[in-house]
Every structure is written in C-alpha cells, then in structure tokens.
Amino acid sequence: MEINKKTALIWAVTLLLAPAFHASAQTARTPDQSPSTANTLADLTEIQLRRLTYEALTGMNEAKLAYEKTSRVEDRSASGVPTVRSVQGVGAQLSAVLVYVGGAQATARAGEDVPGGYRVKSVSVDRVVLTRNGQDLRLGFSAAAPQGTSDGPARLSSPFPGAAVPFQPGR
Incomplete structure (x- = not known):
C-alpha cells in the first residue's frame, strides 16, 4: 500500500511540474507572433492581455x-458665406474656425467640405480660401458671426471695411 502512495505522489508531482518544464523548453516568441495553440496558462494570459489591448485601442x-x-461641425443647418473666427495649428496642420449666420461654427482644414456647399481650398494665418462651383472665395476675419444674407449673389467679408469681393488669383 505504501508503494502505491509513493507511486501516486510521484505521478502527481510529475503532472504538476510538466507544464513548467514545457514552458521553459519553448523558444522565445516576439509579441507579434501568435501561438498555434494555447498550451499553458502563460499563453492564455498573453492572449487575453493582447485581446484586451486591441479592444481598448479600438474603443x-x-x-x-x-x-x-461632433467637434468639426456644430450645426449642420449652417448656410451662407461664413467668416473666419480664428486659425489654429502649426505648419501644414492649420485649421480654421468658421462662423456662420446665427453663430453656427465649423472647424475645417484644407481639402475638407464645410456647410454651404463649400470646400476649403487653403488655410494660412492671414488667409482662408473656399471654393464652390469653380469660384474661389477669400474669407474675412471677424470675432462676430456674419449678419443675415442678402438676396444678391454671395459676397464675402473683406479685411477692408466696406469692400467685399471674391478672391481673384494673382493679386
């Protein structure tokens, strides 16, 4: 009977230590390599950690x-010609904060569409140019929202008092 207990004890110790020997005998893997099967608790833990990391990054x-x-356009019903409240950013990453009649705002970079059917052609610290139907429009800067629109053709605010003209390239 004593021999059976010793044999059982030897088998139990062998079974308990086998995963540890197996884990130490495995070759080192880089984090990007995925195991073909999860053989140990360490493999399962690594897989779970990687899954949680990817879920967090996705979220x-x-x-x-x-x-x-949501921050780009606060009011999608904005229409008319906007004015520029500010230009922010550094280098080629400049964006303009545009203000529409009624106070609606949109933040946009060059190449992006903004309410009113316009596309931002360029943004610089002293100039914001929109384009629509092939016509370039240079926007004026103002801290206040533009007043109501007129029945005539779309005109732009100008940095010069009393002069609202479309942007003309080459000037």
Whole structure:
C-alpha cells in the first residue's frame, strides 16, 4: 500500500511540474507572433492581455472619430458665406474656425467640405480660401458671426471695411 502512495505522489508531482518544464523548453516568441495553440496558462494570459489591448485601442479610436465628427461641425443647418473666427495649428496642420449666420461654427482644414456647399481650398494665418462651383472665395476675419444674407449673389467679408469681393488669383 505504501508503494502505491509513493507511486501516486510521484505521478502527481510529475503532472504538476510538466507544464513548467514545457514552458521553459519553448523558444522565445516576439509579441507579434501568435501561438498555434494555447498550451499553458502563460499563453492564455498573453492572449487575453493582447485581446484586451486591441479592444481598448479600438474603443479609443472610435471615441476619437466620434469626437472629430461632433467637434468639426456644430450645426449642420449652417448656410451662407461664413467668416473666419480664428486659425489654429502649426505648419501644414492649420485649421480654421468658421462662423456662420446665427453663430453656427465649423472647424475645417484644407481639402475638407464645410456647410454651404463649400470646400476649403487653403488655410494660412492671414488667409482662408473656399471654393464652390469653380469660384474661389477669400474669407474675412471677424470675432462676430456674419449678419443675415442678402438676396444678391454671395459676397464675402473683406479685411477692408466696406469692400467685399471674391478672391481673384494673382493679386
């Protein structure tokens, strides 16, 4: 009977230590390599950690996209020709804060569409140019929202008092 207990004890110790020997005998893997099968608790833990990391990154990217969509245009019913409240950013990453009649705002960079059917052609610290139907429009800067629209053709605010003219290239 004593021999059976010793044999059982030897088998139990062998079974308990086998995963540790197996884990130490495995070759080192880089974090990007995925195991073909999860043989040890360490493999399962690594897989779970990687899954949680990817889920967190996915959630963060989704939140960032949602923020960019909501912060870009606060009022989609904005129409008319906007004025520029401010230009922000550095180098080629400049964006303009545009203000529409009624106070609606949109933040946009060069190449992006803004309410009113316009596309931002260029943004610099002293000039914001929109384009629509092939016509370039240079926007004026103002801290206040533009007043109501006129029945005539779309005119732009100008940095010069009393002069609102479309932007003419080459000037």
